[in-house]
Amino acid sequence: MPNPLKPEKSVVTTCAYCGVGCGFKAETRGGKIVRMTPWKEGKANHGHSCIKGRFAYDYYNAPDRVRTPLIRASIDDPWTPVSWDEAFAYAAKEFKRIQAKYGVKSVGAVSSSRCTNEEIFLTQKFARAVLGNNNIDNCARICHSPTQFGLTNTVGAGAASQHFDSILQADVIMVVGANPTEGHPVFGSLMKRRIRQGAKLIVIDPRKTETVESAHCKADVHLAIRPGTNVAILDSIAHVVVREKLYNEEFVRARCEVNEFENWKALVGSDNYAPEVIGPLAGVDPDDIRKAARIYASGPNSAIYYGLGVTEHSQGSTGVMCLGNLGLSCGMLGREGVGVNPLRGQGNVQGGSCLGSWPHVFSGYRFVTDYETRSSFEAEWGVPLDAEPGLRLPNMLDAAVAGSFKGMYIMGEDPVQSDPNQHHVIAAMRNMECVVLHDLFLNETSKYAHIFFPGSSSLEKDGTFTNAERRVSRVRKVIEPLAGLEDWQITVKLMNAMGYNVNYTSAGEVLDEIARLSPNYRGISFALVDRIGSAQWPCNEDAPEGTEVLHREKFPRANGLGTFMLTEYVPTAERTNDKYPLLLTTGRILSQYNVGTQTRRTPNSMWHSEDVLEINEQDSISRGVKDGDWVKVSSRFGEIEVRARISERVNPGVVYTTFHHAKSKANAVTSDLSDWATNCPEYKVTAVDVVRTNGPAADAARDAATPRIAEMEPAE
Amino acid sequence: MSMTQQQADGAIPVMALDRIVLMANQIGDFFAPYPPERRAEGIRNHLRTYWDPRMREELLALIEQGGGAGLAPHVMEGAKLLREETHAKPGYYGPPKA
Numbered sequence: 001m002p003n004p005l006k007p008e009k010s011v012v013t014t015c016a017y018c019g020v021g022c023g024f025k026a027e028t029r030g031g032k033i034v035r036m037t038p039w040k041e042g043k044a045n046h047g048h049s050c051i052k053g054r055f056a057y058d059y060y061n062a063p064d065r066v067r068t069p070l071i072r073a074s075i076d077d078p079w080t081p082v083s084w085d086e087a088f089a090y091a092a093k094e095f096k097r098i099q100a101k102y103g104v105k106s107v108g109a110v111s112s113s114r115c116t117n118e119e120i121f122l123t124q125k126f127a128r129a130v131l132g133n134n135n136i137d138n139c140a141r142i143c144h145s146p147t148q149f150g151l152t153n154t155v156g157a158g159a160a161s162q163h164f165d166s167i168l169q170a171d172v173i174m175v176v177g178a179n180p181t182e183g184h185p186v187f188g189s190l191m192k193r194r195i196r197q198g199a200k201l202i203v204i205d206p207r208k209t210e211t212v213e214s215a216h217c218k219a220d221v222h223l224a225i226r227p228g229t230n231v232a233i234l235d236s237i238a239h240v241v242v243r244e245k246l247y248n249e250e251f252v253r254a255r256c257e258v259n260e261f262e263n264w265k266a267l268v269g270s271d272n273y274a275p276e277v278i279g280p281l282a283g284v285d286p287d288d289i290r291k292a293a294r295i296y297a298s299g300p301n302s303a304i305y306y307g308l309g310v311t312e313h314s315q316g317s318t319g320v321m322c323l324g325n326l327g328l329s330c331g332m333l334g335r336e337g338v339g340v341n342p343l344r345g346q347g348n349v350q351g352g353s354c355l356g357s358w359p360h361v362f363s364g365y366r367f368v369t370d371y372e373t374r375s376s377f378e379a380e381w382g383v384p385l386d387a388e389p390g391l392r393l394p395n396m397l398d399a400a401v402a403g404s405f406k407g408m409y410i411m412g413e414d415p416v417q418s419d420p421n422q423h424h425v426i427a428a429m430r431n432m433e434c435v436v437l438h439d440l441f442l443n444e445t446s447k448y449a450h451i452f453f454p455g456s457s458s459l460e461k462d463g464t465f466t467n468a469e470r471r472v473s474r475v476r477k478v479i480e481p482l483a484g485l486e487d488w489q490i491t492v493k494l495m496n497a498m499g500y501n502v503n504y505t506s507a508g509e510v511l512d513e514i515a516r517l518s519p520n521y522r523g524i525s526f527a528l529v530d531r532i533g534s535a536q537w538p539c540n541e542d543a544p545e546g547t548e549v550l551h552r553e554k555f556p557r558a559n560g561l562g563t564f565m566l567t568e569y570v571p572t573a574e575r576t577n578d579k580y581p582l583l584l585t586t587g588r589i590l591s592q593y594n595v596g597t598q599t600r601r602t603p604n605s606m607w608h609s610e611d612v613l614e615i616n617e618q619d620s621i622s623r624g625v626k627d628g629d630w631v632k633v634s635s636r637f638g639e640i641e642v643r644a645r646i647s648e649r650v651n652p653g654v655v656y657t658t659f660h661h662a663k664s665k666a667n668a669v670t671s672d673l674s675d676w677a678t679n680c681p682e683y684k685v686t687a688v689d690v691v692r693t694n695g696p697a698a699d700a701a702r703d704a705a706t707p708r709i710a711e712m713e714p715a716e
Numbered sequence: 717m718s719m720t721q722q723q724a725d726g727a728i729p730v731m732a733l734d735r736i737v738l739m740a741n742q743i744g745d746f747f748a749p750y751p752p753e754r755r756a757e758g759i760r761n762h763l764r765t766y767w768d769p770r771m772r773e774e775l776l777a778l779i780e781q782g783g784g785a786g787l788a789p790h791v792m793e794g795a796k797l798l799r800e801e802t803h804a805k806p807g808y809y810g811p812p813k814a
Binding site: 105135267314315317318359360367369388389390391395398399401402403404405566568570674676677678679 | 728729730731732735739742743745746748749750762764765766767768769770771
């Protein structure tokens with residue numbers, strides 16, 4: 001009997017899940033994907049994969065995948081299926097009507113890190129050249145925008161300093177607010193390999209994650225801090241470095257602004273940041289702070305890896321600066337085995353940051369206020385461009401609530417589920433007159449949309465992704481787009497419908513335009529990536545095949561020197577009190593991915609069929625909560641009901657949940673405070689209380705009778 | 717341009733004033749440890765580089781017409797520099813210069 005799974009065709013492409021960006025061979029039979037095999041030549045994964053990339057691909061063919069454009073005049077009406085041409089014409093008419101009535105700046109666009117570099121670039125072009133304003137943002141706003149800000153301000157480049165393989169030269173690995181074994185599993189395995197070889201491990205995380213202790217992985221020091229005290233604890237580590245003179249004076253004198261170093265020493269070296277002061281505040285033993293500082297500073301090669309546990313705070317950018325300061329002070333930059341590295345959540349967050357989907361910078365992080373940069377884009381695009389920064393995504397939502405913002409093109413995002421303070425987001429959505437949603441599925445946001453463009457999954461289009469180590473890899477079309485158009489074609493046709501005449505014969509031509517307009521991507525093309533497999537930016541005349549390690553000779557700042565920022569600890573305004581005595585923090589799990597649009601539609605849901613609340617035994621006893629009970633979690637912003645799991649992973653006073661399932665609505669409770677510099681939401685700290693309940697009434701009967709697997713089907 | 721004008725003339729504010737005050741004070745908190753002149757320039761540069769002009773106008777209107785109720789004094793000092801051309805550094809990014 002012939003093997004029904006035997007592939008007929010195999011195409012090398014890049015995984016669309018986390019920021020590791022593994023190379024895969026997508027194998028098809030009869031025009032359907034039958035297998036995803038990790039690609040041995042993939043430079044990010046060397047033939048390894050995780051259970052998301054390997055198995056969770058069936059979402060592309062889910063029964064509720066939308067295959068026809070939809071429109072409706074009001075969100076209370078049912079959807080009407082229409083042709084592509086009708087949908088584009090309707091969207092164009094609506095955007096023009098709104099701009100004529102409320103002004104040029106009353107509309108904007110948001111792109112997604114699930115989209116390719118080419119699509120992200122085109123979405124900013126749509127906002128700037130076609131809508132005529134800079135109201136353009138991307139989902140890095142709500143995850144790693146502080147990385148761009150904090151690292152640019154210290155080391156000059158808002159990106160990982162190293163390639164992944166660099167960790168195999170590290171003697172000390174410091175993981176801050178990240179859980180690579182679950183969030184970035186293939187990189188997590190590489191990290192474990194190095195730990196098995198003897199590297200020391202420091203973990204700073206409120207939760208006892210798998211990275212703290214699991215097979216092949218045990219932290220030498222775990223600072224289980226209270227959520228919201230990152231900056232205090234990092235300043236205290238710096239305090240020890242300064243007071244015990246553990247810094248690398250030679251490196252600082254040769255490579256950094258020495259006067260700023262002195263200012264920084266005075267701040268973090270003050271008694272305010274002594275471990276005896278910060279330890280009790282952050283809930284950790286002062287001796288552990290000293291131990292962490294001594295291990296990190298003694299290296300000889302110490303590498304920092306961090307995640308959203310650093311960025312998603314009201315001091316997110318300050319936290320990133322603390323890491324930059326620390327790396328510079330100890331001379332842990334500019335060679336293999338060291339560095340400061342963000343672990344990016346989504347496959348193309350780095351690309352999303354690089355390609356100008358921001359209200360204040362064009363691709364290559366160059367300012368819209370800068371005359372020369374703007375002129376180069378005006379020359380290429382043939383229209384005058386707005387010289388002022390536009391609204392960020394949270395600003396757009398605030399403006400929509402106030403009534404000054406009326407229309408939005410949303411490419412591959414689900415703000416209603418993924419953005420904080422859901423009630424506020426819904427109020428904003430309801431206030432808009434035209435929401436154009438471009439996605440694979442009718443997600444939570446679609447309830448408030450007027451036009452739906454059915455998009456293409458990453459298996460159905462051409463382009464490139466840039467992973468967390470700045471590696472640009474090809475996304476290749478494995479099967480034809482289910483709704484007929486690749487995503488980049490949809491954006492181009494929308495531009496055309498608005499009256500802007502532009503035409504590309506392939507996604508490669510968009511990449512060529514990116515290369516012409518973005519210095520770090522100057523040498524990148526489909527031809528280069530096809531020839532050498534992938535290339536890390538900067539890729540240009542000096543580095544024709546890309547650059548593995550940044551900052552070897554100098555930092556990409558005007559004077560070539562790294563600098564130190566003053567990182568005073570400012571406690572968040574989100575505080576516990578008698579009514580909300582616990583701190584809620586959020587995170588992800590191995591088998592699911594973010595809001596679950598993709599993974600929830602695959603059998604991966606058997607591993608994680610619902611979001612649960614982890615609560616320490618002490619807090620559960622005082623509330624009469626037993627393992628598996630339904631509980632209500634309430635905050636100043638809203639409430640949700642989930643099941644409780646008694647867990648030693650969280651300390652007393654801290655509770656934790658994931659946000660993979662729309663039905664649990666985790667973001668109905670999260671606070672709408674945000675980072676001071678970037679407005680990145682403070683997802684990681686919300687004051688809550690937890691009380692036992694009988695569970696959602698509607699769910700009770702079903703829960704008794706139905707196995708959890710029934711919920712594998714698409715959500716709502 | 718015309719939109720900026722309309723907003724300045726007091727049509728609909730671009731967003732709720734309490735958000736503007738909260739965000740401005742947060743920026744002020746970050747720059748607080750810097751010496752006075754650098755602190756003011758840091759606040760000014762951040763607002764100039766990252767805030768939509770309508771948001772800046774809303775902040776300045778609060779300071780100039782409302783006495784800056786709710787704003788930290790050093791935030792007002794920094795914001796007022798937005799009115800002075802001598803402080804214009806197009807595209808300036810990053811820390812306050814020494």
